[in-house]
Amino acid sequence: MRPEEPCVHAREPFAHAEEVGVHARVPCVRPEKAGGSAREAGGRAVEIPAWRVVSDMVWPMLSNMSHGFQVCFDAADPHAQADWWADALGWEVEPQDPDLIRDMISKGFATEADTIVHDGQLRWREGVAIRSEGRPRVIFQLVPESKTVKNRVHLDVEVGEDNVEAEVERLTARGATFSHRGRQGPFSWVTMFDPEGNEFCVT
Missing domain, CATH: 3.30.720 (Signal recognition particle alu RNA binding heterodimer, srp9/1)
Known part of the structure; x- marks a missing residue:
């Protein structure tokens, strides 16, 4: 894929960067100093653009943030x-x-x-x-x-115990397929397939 080519996965990489005073293009590796230059292995000074620098005050907050998915x-x-x-x-x-x-x-x-x-x-x-x-x-x-084998990851559609049967009926009418019912202790669910055969549970 070319750099300019659109991608369905793409979103704003750091949408709230401006709120904390950091440019959105935050590098993966922290520079040695804010602005100015750093030293390569051969001793040559290399300019570090200002946008590649994260301040000492903000960096700990960014590096300890959990990740979305x-x-x-x-x-x-x-x-x-x-x-x-x-x-x-x-x-x-x-x-x-x-x-x-x-x-x-x-x-x-x-x-x-x-x-x-x-x-x-x-x-x-x-x-x-x-x-x-x-x-x-x-x-x-x-x-x-x-699709050829069972999914290793699936979605649980949480509708509440009193609504499971009605939801199973609704989704079946829209193209889902019933697989089986499951129970573990007090918890129960209905496993179904979506129109392309992906397993999911209604619970």
């Missing part, structure tokens, strides 16, 4: 999967800007083959995300191979 699913039809899961969870499909896509094509950063028309909208072929405020972003990305 997003969940990625392989899919044969990522846009259909995103629609299905957005409906299942009550989330929204993350919008993609058709004008931006056309602009990227006109500038040579992408081609028509990188796009698809889904529900009448021009979108990136390779993938799409769903989102809900305060929750991890979920991405569905195009892969050529189909």
